[in-house]
Amino acid sequence: MPYHDTRSGLGAGIESTSGKHSLFEEEIRKLPISICSVFLDEKGTIRPAAFREAETVLTSKDLDGTLRVFPLTVGLNKNMVLEATSPQIPAKISGKRVAVLFSGGPAAGGHNVIAGLKAVLGKDNILLGIRKGPKGLINGDVFEVDRSQLEDIINTGGFDFLGTDRTKIKTPQQFEKVKETIVKNRLDGLVVVGGDDSNTNAAFIAEYLEREGVQCSVIGIPKTIDGDMAVGKHLPISFGFDTASKIYSELVGNLTQDAASAVKYWHFVKLMGRTASKITLEVALQTKPAVALISEEVAEKNMSLEGIVEYISNIITERRLKGINHGVVLVPEGVVEFIPEMRTLIRELNKVLAEYETDIRDLPTMEKKRDFIYPLLSPQSAQLMASLPKEIEEMLILDRDEHGNVKVSQIETEKLLIDKVRYRVSEIKRHPDRFFGEGHGKLEATPEQIEQIRSMSLSIQSHFLGYEGRSGKPTLFDAALTFNLGLTAGSLVLAGKTGYMAAVTDFEKGGKALALPLSGLITTEERKGKVEAVIEKSLVDLTSPSFAVFAENRDKWARQDLFSSPGPIQHWGPTSRQIPISVALDQGYSDYSNFKLGEVRKVEFD
Amino acid sequence: MPYHDTRSGLGAGIESTSGKHSLFEEEIRKLPISICSVFLDEKGTIRPAAFREAETVLTSKDLDGTLRVFPLTVGLNKNMVLEATSPQIPAKISGKRVAVLFSGGPAAGGHNVIAGLKAVLGKDNILLGIRKGPKGLINGDVFEVDRSQLEDIINTGGFDFLGTDRTKIKTPQQFEKVKETIVKNRLDGLVVVGGDDSNTNAAFIAEYLEREGVQCSVIGIPKTIDGDMAVGKHLPISFGFDTASKIYSELVGNLTQDAASAVKYWHFVKLMGRTASKITLEVALQTKPAVALISEEVAEKNMSLEGIVEYISNIITERRLKGINHGVVLVPEGVVEFIPEMRTLIRELNKVLAEYETDIRDLPTMEKKRDFIYPLLSPQSAQLMASLPKEIEEMLILDRDEHGNVKVSQIETEKLLIDKVRYRVSEIKRHPDRFFGEGHGKLEATPEQIEQIRSMSLSIQSHFLGYEGRSGKPTLFDAALTFNLGLTAGSLVLAGKTGYMAAVTDFEKGGKALALPLSGLITTEERKGKVEAVIEKSLVDLTSPSFAVFAENRDKWARQDLFSSPGPIQHWGPTSRQIPISVALDQGYSDYSNFKLGEVRKVEFD
Numbered sequence A, B: 001m002p003y004h005d006t007r008s009g010l011g012a013g014i015e016s017t018s019g020k021h022s023l024f025e026e027e028i029r030k031l032p033i034s035i036c037s038v039f040l041d042e043k044g045t046i047r048p049a050a051f052r053e054a055e056t057v058l059t060s061k062d063l064d065g066t067l068r069v070f071p072l073t074v075g076l077n078k079n080m081v082l083e084a085t086s087p088q089i090p091a092k093i094s095g096k097r098v099a100v101l102f103s104g105g106p107a108a109g110g111h112n113v114i115a116g117l118k119a120v121l122g123k124d125n126i127l128l129g130i131r132k133g134p135k136g137l138i139n140g141d142v143f144e145v146d147r148s149q150l151e152d153i154i155n156t157g158g159f160d161f162l163g164t165d166r167t168k169i170k171t172p173q174q175f176e177k178v179k180e181t182i183v184k185n186r187l188d189g190l191v192v193v194g195g196d197d198s199n200t201n202a203a204f205i206a207e208y209l210e211r212e213g214v215q216c217s218v219i220g221i222p223k224t225i226d227g228d229m230a231v232g233k234h235l236p237i238s239f240g241f242d243t244a245s246k247i248y249s250e251l252v253g254n255l256t257q258d259a260a261s262a263v264k265y266w267h268f269v270k271l272m273g274r275t276a277s278k279i280t281l282e283v284a285l286q287t288k289p290a291v292a293l294i295s296e297e298v299a300e301k302n303m304s305l306e307g308i309v310e311y312i313s314n315i316i317t318e319r320r321l322k323g324i325n326h327g328v329v330l331v332p333e334g335v336v337e338f339i340p341e342m343r344t345l346i347r348e349l350n351k352v353l354a355e356y357e358t359d360i361r362d363l364p365t366m367e368k369k370r371d372f373i374y375p376l377l378s379p380q381s382a383q384l385m386a387s388l389p390k391e392i393e394e395m396l397i398l399d400r401d402e403h404g405n406v407k408v409s410q411i412e413t414e415k416l417l418i419d420k421v422r423y424r425v426s427e428i429k430r431h432p433d434r435f436f437g438e439g440h441g442k443l444e445a446t447p448e449q450i451e452q453i454r455s456m457s458l459s460i461q462s463h464f465l466g467y468e469g470r471s472g473k474p475t476l477f478d479a480a481l482t483f484n485l486g487l488t489a490g491s492l493v494l495a496g497k498t499g500y501m502a503a504v505t506d507f508e509k510g511g512k513a514l515a516l517p518l519s520g521l522i523t524t525e526e527r528k529g530k531v532e533a534v535i536e537k538s539l540v541d542l543t544s545p546s547f548a549v550f551a552e553n554r555d556k557w558a559r560q561d562l563f564s565s566p567g568p569i570q571h572w573g574p575t576s577r578q579i580p581i582s583v584a585l586d587q588g589y590s591d592y593s594n595f596k597l598g599e600v601r602k603v604e605f606d
Helices: A010-015 A025-030 A063-069 A071-077 A112-119 A133-139 A149-151 A172-184 A196-212 A241-262 A278-287 A297-300 A305-321 A340-355 A357-362 A366-376 A380-388 A391-396 A413-430 A445-454 A478-495 A546-559 A581-587 B010-015 B024-028 B064-068 B071-077 B110-121 B131-137 B147-153 B171-184 B196-212 B239-263 B278-287 B295-300 B305-321 B340-355 B358-363 B367-378 B379-387 B391-400 B413-430 B447-454 B476-494 B545-559 B581-586
Strands: A033-035 A049-056 A080-085 A098-102 A125-129 A143-144 A188-196 A217-221 A267-270 A327-332 A459-465 A500-503 A512-517 A522-527 A530-534 A599-601 B033-035 B050-055 B082-083 B097-102 B126-130 B142-144 B191-193 B216-221 B265-271 B327-332 B460-464 B500-505 B512-517 B522-527 B530-535 B599-601
Touching: A010 B581, A025 A063, A033 A478, A033 B599, A049 A478, A063 A071, A063 A522, A063 A530, A071 A196, A071 A512, A071 B142, A080 A478, A098 A112, A112 A125, A112 A149, A112 A188, A112 A478, A112 B581, A125 A133, A125 B050, A133 A172, A172 A196, A188 A196, A188 A478, A196 A217, A196 A530, A217 A478, A241 A267, A241 A278, A241 A327, A241 A459, A267 A278, A267 A413, A278 A327, A278 A546, A278 A581, A297 B024, A305 A327, A305 A413, A305 A445, A305 A546, A327 A413, A340 A357, A340 A366, A340 A380, A340 A391, A357 A366, A366 A380, A366 B126, A380 A391, A413 A445, A413 A459, A413 B413, A459 B530, A478 A512, A500 B545, A512 B064, A546 B010, A581 B010, A599 B064, B064 B071, B064 B522, B064 B530, B071 B196, B071 B512, B082 B476, B097 B110, B110 B126, B110 B147, B110 B191, B110 B476, B126 B131, B131 B171, B131 B391, B191 B196, B191 B476, B196 B216, B196 B530, B216 B476, B239 B265, B239 B278, B239 B460, B239 B476, B265 B278, B265 B413, B278 B327, B278 B581, B305 B327, B305 B379, B305 B447, B305 B530, B305 B545, B327 B413, B340 B358, B340 B367, B340 B379, B340 B391, B358 B367, B367 B379, B367 B391, B379 B391, B413 B447, B413 B460, B476 B500, B476 B512, B545 B581
Parallel strands: A098 A125, A098 A188, A188 A217, A217 A500, A267 A327, A267 A459, B097 B126, B097 B191, B191 B216, B216 B500, B265 B327, B265 B460
Antiparallel strands: A033 A599, A049 A080, A080 A512, A125 A143, A500 A512, A522 A530, B033 B599, B050 B082, B082 B512, B126 B142, B500 B512, B522 B530
């Protein structure tokens, strides 16, 4: 759209792009969205779906436990999966009031959940927004969403239309307040957009409302950029993962290219995701880096910190033997917590720090604190702790969270690895005889190669990719997935269902909308000595096709410079309809380049 | 392209995308490129342009100085700008041998310079590549570029086809070696793709070869993501700036959206660019952040470090008064070096550290070193130094570069600002009476607002955007700009011109190819006590339209949440042909959304 403002020319044009009106933002609002056929009538108009019981029961790992916690919900839904169907007689439902909130960190597509809800509720029902997440639900911060607002937010990124927060609703007083908000606003439905904790919370609210005799459907929507909410064939992936992993892949792809261009840097990239390494796996499949650590494999294979450092250093050295003194190393944010010996060290430390809290606090210097603590650790843990960089050792001893525990999440994983890799690589240069030659674990190299390696310097740049991936503009896939999740959730409310999570599956053949009983997803787990009901996180499965493709290829990617790059997310053109490679592999799809989630239509709100 | 490998299915398909063959990389290779009409014959085939003298002479700031340094080149080119024209009689030139090298950090589009060169040289002349930059030129690391290689690299990012380095050719021995490489490879032309230093180097090589009687055209190509190579209407911008600033704008746009969504973070983003703040200005015009510092303004207005900290803290506070406790602050990488009082401090420190080198070294503790140094500084500098965070003070005293100077470039600018802003904001909470109320510099606020602010916490996340912007896939604009720069450089070599920099201008009306006399761009400058010939960097001009639009709007962007986001770079669709907003404004274009650089054509190599 050219700007020909005759008063002040282009400057005024630029002013007018503020407040989310860039050329791009205006254009994506107009983009059509794929809509599953079950939500369209013969004329192609959006209408609510009906639901029938699919022949699948989701059984929690701890069925007895969840039966005790959710007796009423399970009584209603029998943990049975529901499948959306075209209604026999189109229901004419009106006057329903449905509220929606965001919970936890932002993810791309949240606004299209709202758009989908509004579209399926139509003009005869009312959509309300709850500001600032669960806190807003407690405080009753509710407003009616206007049709014109939808035209503004459709297909845009972020959660800023409502805001979000991380309050967990757990006390009786909080539940009481939630009920108050629901009753006061005469809500027939509450849609909670969030991750595993938020969906667990939704299940509790559903049970509580049943018990209190309040008629209000509670429906969860699976959101997390980490991709750790997934339920086999029923829910291949949560929303936000595709956009975030594509943004990280774009940047990692650029860094692999930068490494090969400047021919001197090793880029160590920490990727967001504290528990599952799904993002790292997907980014690795997209970009073919020299190294990608997978936390689940580290735990499964009982890898030690030294073992990981040796693995990375060996790849650096083997590439150097081929004259390749550059590369990219992907490090999942939470990997340290998956190293079994680190877990042991931290468990022992927590115990010691709790038992001798005042003694340790009263010791005047770090030196004295160390001398006090070391003899109380197992020899293995003491040795591991002594091998850590000074700052990390200090941080482990001094920094505590509110429960007095070591702040594991604050350990600067990539710095720890960089520090130790730097040292080991310098050792390889200093004592080549220990690392080259014949014998177990030694590398083959000619004397010339060894001399060449000794002249090489190691330049490492560290990066953290996180926040920039949470609020990107949704990919066409995330835009469609979320819109259909919104349609599913809205249909569930209108059908009077409660205690379900909306899900969409079958991305390669038109899409299928499902409702998964939340109680069937929840199990009980001991967390910090307390039994809690939680939705089990979906981690990288080492027997999955996606991991297999990675594992089969990684040595080749390590030893040659075979990087590739998916480029920036495209909203138009031949590459705009890709889904995550790992999802396509694990679902057994034959293709990842062209998702099919129904008829592609421009959405109008009337 | 769906993968239906019947042997091993999708996994094999993913394997086949390695080595720069992602779906996206395959598709961008096929993209057509805009080609200026001067390079096309009646049949639309690419052919070399001829050149005529435009009526413009580029006069260096120090004409006498450059005349002394480049007598032969100036004798030939009279510092006259050349303009490409359609040749009267199409020249049939054959048997010429032209080599190309990359110098300095990577920038998007380098590969299309090579593609343009190859296309214009055609099959009757030979294109050679020089590996690993100037070092390869010295060492004679030269190979013949094959047609099939062009099909691989066209439209792709990075410099990895040749590699690059930062060697500066300055000693007589180095020049001798360069001559050897040129003579040995019978080069008729040498094309140097690089920044200001590399183009200065090209000018020296041209003069040297003239003096030595070696017939070889030396042509520079203006590359720098910082955008600090620009020459008014003759060269609106160097290549790589558009791609890098768009990648940073995408990410900053996402962070503005993230800040507004999570409603608790302040994202401080340091942007690459040590000298010019052009990237920061462009990103600010694209994203409308709460704060963007412009180094040139800091210098011009003689701003102090405290002044900058106060400016940022006040905006944080004013937003909080409106309930907006989040935002984005853009910090150009080199801003510290532009703060006049910091320059003074560093100058004084360099002097003291040189004069008392051994005394200071021999002092055993930091404490004693400090006590020794402080009395030797001016009171202003001593006070400033004492106000810096401990680690920065220590780094200033201990870390030296090879000339014994303070490593200014190592100062962690954003950490310094974050540290000081955190302190000041905590002061505002502790002593509201000093900051609110009536009187100069105080902010107006009700007692309730003050109480609300005192309950707010300040969560700052720091980011550095740099390497991920250098090797992105070129935007359609950078792809076209570089291809036409290659066509221009190749035409200049075939026309026997030497000592020029290729340039392309008139982005809104079909493009005009120019040759700028390098000697006319070079001036003499004192650097570290030595007079050196340099190309003057193009900085942000505070009287330019682009700065004016920023300055007129920034208060509004600071006080409201008016962010917008250009989204990821698009290679297809309605937003794919944008040029930098700042370039459009400063060139007086009426539009930035649709560049015109000639006929859009798919390039074939035969």
